[in-house]
Amino acid sequence: MSNFIRTVLLLVPFVFPTWGFAQHDNHANEQHAEISDTSSVACAVPYHGEHHEGEKHEMPYTDEVMLHISDANEIHLFGDVHIPLPCILYSKKEGLTFVLSSAFEHGHKVINGYVLDHGDVKRIQCEEAAKQLEHIDFTETRVEDGVYNSYAIAHHSEYLLEKPASLLNIGSATWFDFSLSKNIASMLLATVLLFIILGTVAKGYKTRDGQAPKGMQSFFEPIFTFMRDEVLIPSIGPKYERYMPFVMSLFFFVLFSNLLGLIPFLGGANITGNVATTMALAVMTFLVVNLSGNKHYWQHIFWMPGTPVWVRFLLAPIEFLGIFIKPFTLLIRLFANITAGHILVLVLVGLIFILGKNGESIGGAVGGGVIGLLFAFFINILELFVSFLQAFIFALLSSLYIGSAVVDHHHDDHHEHEVAHSH
Protein backbone atom coordinates (compact mmCIF):
# COMPACT_ATOMS: atom_id res chain seq x y z
CA MET A 1 0.00 0.00 0.00
CA SER A 2 2.83 2.42 0.83
CA ASN A 3 4.32 1.58 -2.54
CA PHE A 4 1.05 2.52 -4.12
CA ILE A 5 0.97 5.85 -2.32
CA ARG A 6 4.55 6.55 -3.29
CA THR A 7 3.82 5.77 -6.91
CA VAL A 8 0.76 7.94 -6.92
CA LEU A 9 2.63 10.83 -5.33
CA LEU A 10 5.43 10.51 -7.85
CA LEU A 11 3.03 10.35 -10.75
CA VAL A 12 1.08 13.42 -9.73
CA PRO A 13 3.36 16.05 -11.26
CA PHE A 14 3.64 14.17 -14.53
CA VAL A 15 0.00 13.52 -15.12
CA PHE A 16 -1.33 16.76 -13.76
CA PRO A 17 -0.82 18.80 -16.94
CA THR A 18 -3.18 16.47 -18.76
CA TRP A 19 -5.90 17.42 -16.33
CA GLY A 20 -9.10 17.67 -18.35
CA PHE A 21 -8.48 19.92 -21.25
CA ALA A 22 -11.10 18.86 -23.66
CA GLN A 23 -13.03 21.58 -25.32
CA HIS A 24 -16.58 21.54 -24.24
CA ASP A 25 -18.86 20.78 -27.08
CA ASN A 26 -22.46 21.25 -26.22
CA HIS A 27 -23.68 20.27 -29.60
CA ALA A 28 -21.96 17.02 -30.31
CA ASN A 29 -25.26 15.31 -30.10
CA GLU A 30 -27.55 16.66 -32.76
CA GLN A 31 -30.68 16.25 -30.78
CA HIS A 32 -33.73 18.20 -31.74
CA ALA A 33 -36.27 19.46 -29.36
CA GLU A 34 -39.45 17.57 -29.84
CA ILE A 35 -41.73 20.49 -29.38
CA SER A 36 -41.58 22.49 -32.57
CA ASP A 37 -44.22 25.00 -31.68
CA THR A 38 -42.61 27.12 -29.00
CA SER A 39 -45.75 29.10 -28.44
CA SER A 40 -47.30 26.04 -26.82
CA VAL A 41 -44.63 26.03 -24.07
CA ALA A 42 -45.19 28.20 -21.07
CA CYS A 43 -42.72 30.95 -20.08
CA ALA A 44 -41.09 30.84 -23.53
CA VAL A 45 -38.95 33.92 -24.20
CA PRO A 46 -37.52 34.33 -27.68
CA TYR A 47 -33.77 33.66 -27.76
CA HIS A 48 -31.70 36.40 -29.37
CA GLY A 49 -28.29 34.95 -28.57
CA GLU A 50 -25.53 34.48 -31.11
CA HIS A 51 -25.18 30.76 -30.72
CA HIS A 52 -26.92 28.34 -32.93
CA GLU A 53 -27.57 24.73 -32.75
CA GLY A 54 -24.65 22.58 -33.95
CA GLU A 55 -22.16 25.44 -33.83
CA LYS A 56 -18.86 25.09 -31.98
CA HIS A 57 -19.06 27.11 -28.86
CA GLU A 58 -15.65 28.46 -27.87
CA MET A 59 -15.48 29.14 -24.21
CA PRO A 60 -13.17 31.77 -22.70
CA TYR A 61 -10.27 30.10 -20.96
CA THR A 62 -11.19 31.70 -17.64
CA ASP A 63 -14.50 29.89 -17.80
CA GLU A 64 -12.69 26.61 -18.36
CA VAL A 65 -10.65 27.26 -15.23
CA MET A 66 -13.73 28.12 -13.22
CA LEU A 67 -15.50 25.01 -14.45
CA HIS A 68 -12.57 22.86 -13.48
CA ILE A 69 -12.40 24.13 -9.95
CA SER A 70 -16.17 23.87 -9.51
CA ASP A 71 -18.09 20.85 -8.42
CA ALA A 72 -19.99 18.88 -11.07
CA ASN A 73 -22.54 16.14 -11.27
CA GLU A 74 -20.39 13.98 -13.50
CA ILE A 75 -16.69 13.20 -13.73
CA HIS A 76 -15.28 14.49 -16.98
CA LEU A 77 -12.38 12.29 -18.09
CA PHE A 78 -11.54 13.56 -21.59
CA GLY A 79 -13.36 14.60 -24.71
CA ASP A 80 -16.92 13.38 -24.39
CA VAL A 81 -16.08 10.59 -21.95
CA HIS A 82 -17.68 11.07 -18.58
CA ILE A 83 -18.13 8.89 -15.55
CA PRO A 84 -21.80 9.22 -14.62
CA LEU A 85 -22.66 9.93 -11.00
CA PRO A 86 -25.90 9.44 -9.13
CA CYS A 87 -28.01 12.59 -8.81
CA ILE A 88 -30.26 12.89 -5.79
CA LEU A 89 -32.43 15.91 -6.39
CA TYR A 90 -35.20 17.19 -4.17
CA SER A 91 -37.63 19.80 -5.35
CA LYS A 92 -40.41 21.19 -3.22
CA LYS A 93 -42.85 20.55 -6.11
CA GLU A 94 -41.49 17.37 -7.70
CA GLY A 95 -40.28 15.61 -4.59
CA LEU A 96 -37.31 13.29 -4.87
CA THR A 97 -35.66 12.53 -8.23
CA PHE A 98 -32.97 9.90 -8.43
CA VAL A 99 -31.14 9.52 -11.77
CA LEU A 100 -27.68 8.91 -13.12
CA SER A 101 -26.10 11.99 -14.66
CA SER A 102 -25.70 10.07 -17.93
CA ALA A 103 -29.50 10.13 -18.27
CA PHE A 104 -29.29 13.85 -19.08
CA GLU A 105 -27.56 12.97 -22.38
CA HIS A 106 -24.89 15.63 -21.99
CA GLY A 107 -27.34 18.38 -21.31
CA HIS A 108 -29.91 17.64 -23.98
CA LYS A 109 -32.54 15.80 -22.03
CA VAL A 110 -34.84 17.28 -19.44
CA ILE A 111 -35.70 14.97 -16.55
CA ASN A 112 -38.44 16.12 -14.18
CA GLY A 113 -37.55 19.69 -15.08
CA TYR A 114 -33.82 19.23 -14.42
CA VAL A 115 -31.15 19.81 -17.06
CA LEU A 116 -27.39 19.42 -17.07
CA ASP A 117 -25.58 22.72 -17.63
CA HIS A 118 -21.84 22.17 -18.16
CA GLY A 119 -21.95 19.09 -16.00
CA ASP A 120 -23.98 20.82 -13.32
CA VAL A 121 -27.61 19.96 -12.66
CA LYS A 122 -29.98 22.93 -12.80
CA ARG A 123 -33.71 23.22 -12.83
CA ILE A 124 -35.94 25.07 -15.24
CA GLN A 125 -37.40 27.80 -13.07
CA CYS A 126 -40.77 28.02 -14.74
CA GLU A 127 -42.68 25.04 -13.45
CA GLU A 128 -44.99 24.76 -16.48
CA ALA A 129 -42.03 24.73 -18.85
CA ALA A 130 -40.24 22.26 -16.58
CA LYS A 131 -43.19 19.89 -17.00
CA GLN A 132 -43.63 20.42 -20.73
CA LEU A 133 -40.04 20.41 -22.03
CA GLU A 134 -38.39 17.09 -22.73
CA HIS A 135 -35.34 18.16 -24.72
CA ILE A 136 -33.25 21.30 -24.94
CA ASP A 137 -30.72 22.39 -27.55
CA PHE A 138 -28.04 23.86 -25.34
CA THR A 139 -27.47 25.96 -22.25
CA GLU A 140 -25.94 29.38 -21.97
CA THR A 141 -24.84 31.56 -19.08
CA ARG A 142 -24.94 35.35 -19.27
CA VAL A 143 -24.03 38.05 -16.81
CA GLU A 144 -27.04 40.28 -16.44
CA ASP A 145 -26.73 43.22 -14.02
CA GLY A 146 -23.84 41.46 -12.29
CA VAL A 147 -25.83 38.27 -11.83
CA TYR A 148 -24.89 34.99 -13.52
CA ASN A 149 -28.02 33.70 -15.21
CA SER A 150 -28.11 30.38 -16.98
CA TYR A 151 -30.66 29.62 -19.68
CA ALA A 152 -31.77 26.49 -21.40
CA ILE A 153 -32.39 27.13 -25.07
CA ALA A 154 -34.92 25.04 -26.91
CA HIS A 155 -36.15 26.00 -30.35
CA HIS A 156 -35.18 29.64 -30.27
CA SER A 157 -36.73 30.15 -26.89
CA GLU A 158 -34.86 30.47 -23.64
CA TYR A 159 -35.85 29.35 -20.18
CA LEU A 160 -34.21 30.66 -17.03
CA LEU A 161 -32.48 27.93 -14.98
CA GLU A 162 -32.39 27.85 -11.23
CA LYS A 163 -29.33 26.74 -9.33
CA PRO A 164 -29.68 24.36 -6.40
CA ALA A 165 -30.11 25.79 -2.93
CA SER A 166 -27.04 27.28 -1.35
CA LEU A 167 -26.62 28.00 2.33
CA LEU A 168 -27.17 31.65 1.52
CA ASN A 169 -30.65 31.27 -0.02
CA ILE A 170 -31.75 28.11 1.72
CA GLY A 171 -35.08 29.69 2.70
CA SER A 172 -36.14 30.88 -0.74
CA ALA A 173 -34.73 28.02 -2.82
CA THR A 174 -37.18 25.67 -4.50
CA TRP A 175 -34.92 22.66 -4.95
CA PHE A 176 -31.93 20.96 -3.37
CA ASP A 177 -29.08 18.98 -4.89
CA PHE A 178 -27.99 16.13 -2.62
CA SER A 179 -26.17 14.35 -5.45
CA LEU A 180 -23.02 12.33 -4.96
CA SER A 181 -21.22 14.90 -7.08
CA LYS A 182 -17.62 14.86 -8.32
CA ASN A 183 -16.40 16.37 -5.06
CA ILE A 184 -18.48 14.09 -2.88
CA ALA A 185 -17.47 10.99 -4.84
CA SER A 186 -13.80 11.97 -4.50
CA MET A 187 -14.34 12.71 -0.83
CA LEU A 188 -15.85 9.25 -0.38
CA LEU A 189 -12.86 7.77 -2.17
CA ALA A 190 -10.53 9.70 0.15
CA THR A 191 -12.53 8.43 3.11
CA VAL A 192 -12.36 4.83 1.92
CA LEU A 193 -8.59 5.18 1.46
CA LEU A 194 -8.42 6.72 4.92
CA PHE A 195 -10.37 3.83 6.42
CA ILE A 196 -8.28 1.19 4.65
CA ILE A 197 -4.90 2.78 5.37
CA LEU A 198 -5.47 3.90 8.95
CA GLY A 199 -7.44 0.72 9.65
CA THR A 200 -4.45 -1.31 8.53
CA VAL A 201 -2.17 0.81 10.66
CA ALA A 202 -4.41 0.38 13.71
CA LYS A 203 -4.66 -3.35 13.07
CA GLY A 204 -0.88 -3.50 13.02
CA TYR A 205 -0.81 -2.38 16.64
CA LYS A 206 -3.17 -5.18 17.57
CA THR A 207 -1.55 -8.03 15.63
CA ARG A 208 1.97 -6.92 16.37
CA ASP A 209 1.35 -5.99 19.98
CA GLY A 210 4.56 -5.31 21.84
CA GLN A 211 6.63 -5.30 18.70
CA ALA A 212 8.37 -2.55 16.79
CA PRO A 213 6.24 -0.76 14.11
CA LYS A 214 6.53 -2.07 10.58
CA GLY A 215 5.60 -0.91 7.08
CA MET A 216 2.75 1.59 7.01
CA GLN A 217 2.82 1.75 10.79
CA SER A 218 6.32 3.21 10.60
CA PHE A 219 5.13 5.82 8.11
CA PHE A 220 2.07 6.96 10.03
CA GLU A 221 3.38 6.64 13.57
CA PRO A 222 5.71 9.66 13.36
CA ILE A 223 2.90 11.73 11.82
CA PHE A 224 0.55 10.61 14.57
CA THR A 225 3.02 11.25 17.37
CA PHE A 226 3.98 14.59 15.81
CA MET A 227 0.35 15.69 15.75
CA ARG A 228 -0.09 14.47 19.30
CA ASP A 229 3.09 15.82 20.86
CA GLU A 230 3.52 19.04 18.87
CA VAL A 231 -0.10 20.05 18.24
CA LEU A 232 -2.57 18.44 20.63
CA ILE A 233 -0.67 18.37 23.91
CA PRO A 234 0.85 21.88 23.71
CA SER A 235 -2.38 23.54 22.57
CA ILE A 236 -5.04 21.65 24.52
CA GLY A 237 -3.10 20.45 27.54
CA PRO A 238 -3.88 17.52 29.80
CA LYS A 239 -7.45 17.12 28.48
CA TYR A 240 -6.16 16.51 24.95
CA GLU A 241 -7.20 12.88 24.73
CA ARG A 242 -10.87 13.76 24.57
CA TYR A 243 -10.29 15.89 21.47
CA MET A 244 -7.61 13.70 19.91
CA PRO A 245 -9.97 11.76 17.58
CA PHE A 246 -11.53 15.01 16.34
CA VAL A 247 -8.29 16.81 15.57
CA MET A 248 -6.69 13.71 14.07
CA SER A 249 -9.78 13.15 11.92
CA LEU A 250 -9.62 16.75 10.76
CA PHE A 251 -5.94 16.46 9.91
CA PHE A 252 -6.12 13.19 8.04
CA PHE A 253 -9.43 14.00 6.33
CA VAL A 254 -8.16 17.33 5.05
CA LEU A 255 -4.79 15.85 4.13
CA PHE A 256 -6.24 12.96 2.14
CA SER A 257 -8.77 15.24 0.45
CA ASN A 258 -6.03 17.72 -0.45
CA LEU A 259 -3.82 14.98 -1.88
CA LEU A 260 -6.64 13.32 -3.79
CA GLY A 261 -7.54 16.73 -5.23
CA LEU A 262 -4.09 16.85 -6.79
CA ILE A 263 -4.69 13.73 -8.85
CA PRO A 264 -6.04 14.85 -12.22
CA PHE A 265 -7.39 11.59 -13.59
CA LEU A 266 -10.17 11.48 -11.04
CA GLY A 267 -11.62 14.56 -12.65
CA GLY A 268 -9.28 16.73 -10.63
CA ALA A 269 -11.87 17.15 -7.95
CA ASN A 270 -11.21 20.30 -6.00
CA ILE A 271 -12.43 18.70 -2.76
CA THR A 272 -11.04 21.02 -0.12
CA GLY A 273 -11.11 23.94 -2.57
CA ASN A 274 -14.85 24.04 -2.18
CA VAL A 275 -16.28 26.58 0.16
CA ALA A 276 -19.14 24.33 1.33
CA THR A 277 -16.71 21.56 2.27
CA THR A 278 -14.40 23.81 4.24
CA MET A 279 -17.43 25.45 5.79
CA ALA A 280 -18.74 22.10 7.00
CA LEU A 281 -15.36 21.37 8.60
CA ALA A 282 -15.15 24.84 10.13
CA VAL A 283 -18.67 24.45 11.55
CA MET A 284 -17.47 21.21 13.18
CA THR A 285 -14.63 23.10 14.82
CA PHE A 286 -17.01 25.89 15.80
CA LEU A 287 -19.37 23.42 17.47
CA VAL A 288 -16.64 21.46 19.22
CA VAL A 289 -14.99 24.64 20.53
CA ASN A 290 -18.14 26.33 21.77
CA LEU A 291 -19.82 23.23 23.14
CA SER A 292 -16.76 22.44 25.23
CA GLY A 293 -16.13 26.01 26.34
CA ASN A 294 -15.83 26.27 30.13
CA LYS A 295 -16.79 29.25 32.25
CA HIS A 296 -13.36 30.85 31.83
CA TYR A 297 -13.79 30.77 28.06
CA TRP A 298 -17.12 32.56 28.20
CA GLN A 299 -15.83 34.91 30.86
CA HIS A 300 -12.92 35.87 28.61
CA ILE A 301 -15.37 36.61 25.84
CA PHE A 302 -18.06 38.58 27.65
CA TRP A 303 -16.29 40.00 30.71
CA MET A 304 -12.54 39.98 30.13
CA PRO A 305 -10.80 39.65 33.48
CA GLY A 306 -7.82 41.82 34.31
CA THR A 307 -8.96 44.85 32.33
CA PRO A 308 -10.75 48.07 33.32
CA VAL A 309 -14.52 47.87 33.15
CA TRP A 310 -14.88 50.23 30.17
CA VAL A 311 -12.41 48.09 28.22
CA ARG A 312 -14.51 45.05 29.02
CA PHE A 313 -17.48 46.70 27.35
CA LEU A 314 -15.34 47.35 24.29
CA LEU A 315 -13.87 43.87 24.22
CA ALA A 316 -17.11 41.93 24.61
CA PRO A 317 -18.48 42.59 21.07
CA ILE A 318 -15.03 42.08 19.53
CA GLU A 319 -14.53 38.79 21.35
CA PHE A 320 -18.07 37.73 20.50
CA LEU A 321 -17.43 38.32 16.81
CA GLY A 322 -14.20 36.40 17.25
CA ILE A 323 -16.20 33.25 18.01
CA PHE A 324 -17.43 33.31 14.42
CA ILE A 325 -14.40 34.91 12.77
CA LYS A 326 -12.03 32.20 13.97
CA PRO A 327 -13.76 29.29 12.20
CA PHE A 328 -14.48 31.61 9.27
CA THR A 329 -10.75 32.20 8.77
CA LEU A 330 -10.30 28.43 8.87
CA LEU A 331 -12.76 27.91 6.06
CA ILE A 332 -11.41 30.75 3.93
CA ARG A 333 -7.75 29.76 4.44
CA LEU A 334 -8.16 26.17 3.34
CA PHE A 335 -10.54 27.00 0.51
CA ALA A 336 -8.37 29.83 -0.83
CA ASN A 337 -5.08 27.93 -0.60
CA ILE A 338 -6.30 24.85 -2.39
CA THR A 339 -8.32 26.75 -4.99
CA ALA A 340 -5.42 29.11 -5.66
CA GLY A 341 -3.11 26.16 -6.27
CA HIS A 342 -5.56 24.57 -8.68
CA ILE A 343 -6.13 27.85 -10.53
CA LEU A 344 -2.39 28.44 -10.80
CA VAL A 345 -1.78 25.04 -12.37
CA LEU A 346 -4.74 25.45 -14.72
CA VAL A 347 -3.57 28.88 -15.81
CA LEU A 348 -0.03 27.66 -16.42
CA VAL A 349 -1.29 24.77 -18.46
CA GLY A 350 -3.62 27.19 -20.22
CA LEU A 351 -0.57 29.02 -21.58
CA ILE A 352 -0.54 26.30 -24.24
CA PHE A 353 -3.96 27.39 -25.48
CA ILE A 354 -3.54 31.10 -24.91
CA LEU A 355 -0.11 31.42 -26.54
CA GLY A 356 -1.12 28.88 -29.18
CA LYS A 357 -4.19 30.99 -29.98
CA ASN A 358 -6.39 27.89 -29.95
CA GLY A 359 -4.35 25.97 -32.48
CA GLU A 360 -3.48 28.82 -34.82
CA SER A 361 0.10 29.19 -33.63
CA ILE A 362 1.99 25.93 -33.18
CA GLY A 363 5.14 27.70 -32.00
CA GLY A 364 3.20 29.59 -29.37
CA ALA A 365 1.59 26.38 -28.19
CA VAL A 366 4.96 24.63 -27.92
CA GLY A 367 6.50 27.60 -26.10
CA GLY A 368 3.52 27.83 -23.79
CA GLY A 369 3.70 24.10 -23.23
CA VAL A 370 7.36 24.13 -22.27
CA ILE A 371 7.05 27.13 -19.96
CA GLY A 372 3.64 26.16 -18.62
CA LEU A 373 4.48 22.54 -17.89
CA LEU A 374 7.79 23.47 -16.27
CA PHE A 375 6.08 25.92 -13.95
CA ALA A 376 3.10 23.64 -13.41
CA PHE A 377 5.52 20.94 -12.30
CA PHE A 378 6.99 23.19 -9.64
CA ILE A 379 3.59 24.45 -8.57
CA ASN A 380 2.50 20.85 -8.20
CA ILE A 381 5.41 20.06 -5.93
CA LEU A 382 4.51 23.20 -4.00
CA GLU A 383 0.88 22.06 -3.84
CA LEU A 384 2.02 18.76 -2.42
CA PHE A 385 3.66 20.73 0.38
CA VAL A 386 0.65 23.01 0.73
CA SER A 387 -1.59 19.94 1.10
CA PHE A 388 0.32 18.88 4.19
CA LEU A 389 0.73 22.43 5.47
CA GLN A 390 -2.95 23.36 5.19
CA ALA A 391 -4.07 20.11 6.79
CA PHE A 392 -1.61 20.79 9.59
CA ILE A 393 -2.70 24.41 10.01
CA PHE A 394 -6.40 23.48 10.04
CA ALA A 395 -5.75 20.89 12.76
CA LEU A 396 -3.36 23.16 14.68
CA LEU A 397 -5.69 26.16 14.75
CA SER A 398 -8.67 23.96 15.61
CA SER A 399 -6.83 22.50 18.56
CA LEU A 400 -5.66 25.98 19.62
CA TYR A 401 -9.27 27.16 19.63
CA ILE A 402 -10.29 24.07 21.57
CA GLY A 403 -7.41 24.71 23.94
CA SER A 404 -8.61 28.27 24.57
CA ALA A 405 -12.07 26.88 25.37
CA VAL A 406 -11.04 24.16 27.82
CA VAL A 407 -7.93 25.63 29.48
CA ASP A 408 -8.01 26.12 33.23
CA HIS A 409 -7.06 29.62 34.32
CA HIS A 410 -5.64 28.84 37.71
CA HIS A 411 -4.22 32.30 38.19
CA ASP A 412 -7.68 33.80 37.68
CA ASP A 413 -9.18 31.44 40.21
CA HIS A 414 -6.52 32.48 42.64
CA HIS A 415 -7.15 36.12 41.94
CA GLU A 416 -10.89 35.73 42.44
CA HIS A 417 -10.36 33.96 45.73
CA GLU A 418 -8.17 36.78 46.91
CA VAL A 419 -10.80 39.32 45.97
CA ALA A 420 -13.44 37.28 47.77
CA HIS A 421 -11.29 37.15 50.87
CA SER A 422 -10.62 40.86 50.92
CA HIS A 423 -14.34 41.61 50.93
Add this chain to the structure above:
Amino acid sequence: MLFLAVEFPITPEVGIFFWTTIIFLAVWFFLGRFAFKPIQDALKKRENDIQTALDEAKKARQEMANLKSENQALLAKAQEERALILKEAKEAKDSIIATANERAKLEYKEMMDKAKEDIQNQKMAAITDLKNQVGQMSIEIAEKLLQRELSAKKDQEQFVVSLVDNIKLN
Protein backbone atom coordinates in the same frame (compact mmCIF):
# COMPACT_ATOMS: atom_id res chain seq x y z
CA MET B 1 -19.03 37.95 -26.80
CA LEU B 2 -16.23 37.52 -24.27
CA PHE B 3 -17.28 37.62 -20.70
CA LEU B 4 -16.94 35.37 -17.73
CA ALA B 5 -19.94 33.15 -18.10
CA VAL B 6 -18.94 30.76 -15.31
CA GLU B 7 -19.19 32.14 -11.84
CA PHE B 8 -16.30 31.86 -9.42
CA PRO B 9 -17.43 28.93 -7.25
CA ILE B 10 -17.91 30.65 -3.92
CA THR B 11 -21.53 29.69 -3.25
CA PRO B 12 -21.72 27.14 -0.43
CA GLU B 13 -23.99 24.47 -1.88
CA VAL B 14 -26.30 22.74 0.55
CA GLY B 15 -25.62 19.26 -0.85
CA ILE B 16 -21.86 19.48 -0.47
CA PHE B 17 -22.20 20.91 3.01
CA PHE B 18 -24.61 18.13 3.93
CA TRP B 19 -22.46 15.30 2.56
CA THR B 20 -19.22 16.71 3.95
CA THR B 21 -20.83 16.89 7.37
CA ILE B 22 -22.08 13.29 7.13
CA ILE B 23 -18.78 11.96 5.79
CA PHE B 24 -16.71 13.84 8.31
CA LEU B 25 -18.88 12.67 11.19
CA ALA B 26 -18.41 9.10 9.93
CA VAL B 27 -14.66 9.61 9.71
CA TRP B 28 -14.61 11.12 13.19
CA PHE B 29 -16.70 8.32 14.69
CA PHE B 30 -15.18 5.30 12.95
CA LEU B 31 -11.56 6.40 12.72
CA GLY B 32 -11.72 7.77 16.24
CA ARG B 33 -13.08 4.50 17.58
CA PHE B 34 -11.27 1.98 15.41
CA ALA B 35 -8.03 3.74 14.47
CA PHE B 36 -6.99 6.72 16.56
CA LYS B 37 -8.03 5.33 19.95
CA PRO B 38 -6.30 1.95 19.45
CA ILE B 39 -3.20 3.65 18.02
CA GLN B 40 -3.10 6.08 20.92
CA ASP B 41 -3.61 3.28 23.44
CA ALA B 42 -0.93 1.14 21.81
CA LEU B 43 1.52 4.04 21.71
CA LYS B 44 0.79 4.92 25.30
CA LYS B 45 1.21 1.30 26.35
CA ARG B 46 4.48 1.08 24.50
CA GLU B 47 5.72 4.31 26.04
CA ASN B 48 4.80 2.99 29.47
CA ASP B 49 6.51 -0.31 28.70
CA ILE B 50 9.66 1.46 27.61
CA GLN B 51 9.59 3.67 30.69
CA THR B 52 9.03 0.68 32.93
CA ALA B 53 11.84 -1.23 31.25
CA LEU B 54 14.16 1.74 31.65
CA ASP B 55 13.20 2.16 35.27
CA GLU B 56 13.69 -1.52 35.92
CA ALA B 57 17.08 -1.50 34.24
CA LYS B 58 18.05 1.47 36.36
CA LYS B 59 16.81 -0.26 39.46
CA ALA B 60 18.66 -3.45 38.56
CA ARG B 61 21.82 -1.45 37.99
CA GLN B 62 21.36 0.23 41.32
CA GLU B 63 20.81 -3.13 42.96
CA MET B 64 23.89 -4.53 41.27
CA ALA B 65 25.90 -1.59 42.52
CA ASN B 66 24.46 -2.06 45.97
CA LEU B 67 25.26 -5.75 45.85
CA LYS B 68 28.77 -5.03 44.72
CA SER B 69 29.40 -2.57 47.49
CA GLU B 70 27.87 -4.99 49.94
CA ASN B 71 30.16 -7.70 48.69
CA GLN B 72 33.10 -5.42 49.02
CA ALA B 73 32.10 -4.51 52.53
CA LEU B 74 31.71 -8.18 53.31
CA LEU B 75 35.10 -8.95 51.83
CA ALA B 76 36.72 -6.16 53.75
CA LYS B 77 35.06 -7.38 56.90
CA ALA B 78 36.21 -10.94 56.20
CA GLN B 79 39.73 -9.74 55.63
CA GLU B 80 39.60 -7.78 58.81
CA GLU B 81 38.34 -10.81 60.66
CA ARG B 82 41.02 -12.98 59.13
CA ALA B 83 43.65 -10.51 60.22
CA LEU B 84 42.10 -10.43 63.66
CA ILE B 85 42.00 -14.21 63.84
CA LEU B 86 45.59 -14.45 62.69
CA LYS B 87 46.62 -11.88 65.21
CA GLU B 88 44.76 -13.66 67.93
CA ALA B 89 46.30 -16.97 66.88
CA LYS B 90 49.70 -15.46 66.96
CA GLU B 91 49.08 -14.00 70.33
CA ALA B 92 47.76 -17.32 71.55
CA LYS B 93 50.80 -19.07 70.16
CA ASP B 94 53.11 -16.58 71.77
CA SER B 95 51.34 -16.83 75.07
CA ILE B 96 51.37 -20.64 74.89
CA ILE B 97 55.04 -20.68 74.10
CA ALA B 98 55.72 -18.21 76.88
CA THR B 99 53.72 -20.22 79.35
CA ALA B 100 55.42 -23.39 78.24
CA ASN B 101 58.81 -21.81 78.63
CA GLU B 102 57.92 -20.58 82.03
CA ARG B 103 56.66 -23.95 83.04
CA ALA B 104 59.66 -25.66 81.60
CA LYS B 105 61.94 -23.34 83.43
CA LEU B 106 60.03 -23.89 86.61
CA GLU B 107 60.09 -27.60 86.20
CA TYR B 108 63.72 -27.55 85.31
CA LYS B 109 64.44 -25.54 88.36
CA GLU B 110 62.37 -27.88 90.45
CA MET B 111 64.13 -30.85 88.95
CA MET B 112 67.46 -29.22 89.48
CA ASP B 113 66.58 -28.43 93.03
CA LYS B 114 65.46 -31.95 93.55
CA ALA B 115 68.56 -33.29 91.87
CA LYS B 116 70.76 -31.08 93.99
CA GLU B 117 68.93 -32.21 97.05
CA ASP B 118 69.35 -35.81 95.98
CA ILE B 119 72.99 -35.27 95.26
CA GLN B 120 73.36 -33.61 98.60
CA ASN B 121 71.57 -36.49 100.27
CA GLN B 122 73.63 -39.05 98.38
CA LYS B 123 76.75 -37.11 99.15
CA MET B 124 75.85 -36.97 102.79
CA ALA B 125 75.02 -40.67 102.71
CA ALA B 126 78.31 -41.39 100.96
CA ILE B 127 80.21 -39.30 103.42
CA THR B 128 78.49 -41.04 106.25
CA ASP B 129 79.24 -44.35 104.61
CA LEU B 130 82.84 -43.30 104.02
CA LYS B 131 83.14 -42.14 107.54
CA ASN B 132 81.75 -45.43 108.67
CA GLN B 133 84.09 -47.38 106.43
CA VAL B 134 87.09 -45.24 107.33
CA GLY B 135 86.20 -45.76 110.93
CA GLN B 136 85.83 -49.48 110.29
CA MET B 137 89.04 -49.64 108.41
CA SER B 138 90.82 -47.61 111.01
CA ILE B 139 89.55 -50.00 113.58
CA GLU B 140 90.64 -52.91 111.44
CA ILE B 141 94.05 -51.42 110.90
CA ALA B 142 94.35 -50.65 114.47
CA GLU B 143 93.36 -54.19 115.27
CA LYS B 144 95.87 -55.60 112.89
CA LEU B 145 98.48 -53.30 114.22
CA LEU B 146 97.75 -54.32 117.60
CA GLN B 147 97.84 -57.94 116.65
CA ARG B 148 101.35 -57.70 115.09
CA GLU B 149 104.32 -56.84 117.11
CA LEU B 150 105.63 -53.68 116.38
CA SER B 151 109.15 -54.92 115.75
CA ALA B 152 110.96 -52.74 113.61
CA LYS B 153 110.17 -49.41 112.74
CA LYS B 154 110.68 -50.12 109.09
CA ASP B 155 108.44 -53.06 109.02
CA GLN B 156 105.86 -51.07 110.69
CA GLU B 157 105.90 -48.47 108.11
CA GLN B 158 105.70 -51.07 105.37
CA PHE B 159 102.84 -52.61 106.98
CA VAL B 160 100.93 -49.46 107.30
CA VAL B 161 101.52 -48.70 103.64
CA SER B 162 100.28 -52.14 102.68
CA LEU B 163 97.29 -51.68 104.78
CA VAL B 164 96.54 -48.38 103.23
CA ASP B 165 97.02 -49.86 99.83
CA ASN B 166 94.57 -52.53 100.70
CA ILE B 167 91.99 -50.08 101.50
CA LYS B 168 90.04 -49.83 98.42
CA LEU B 169 87.69 -47.07 98.38
CA ASN B 170 85.17 -49.12 96.73
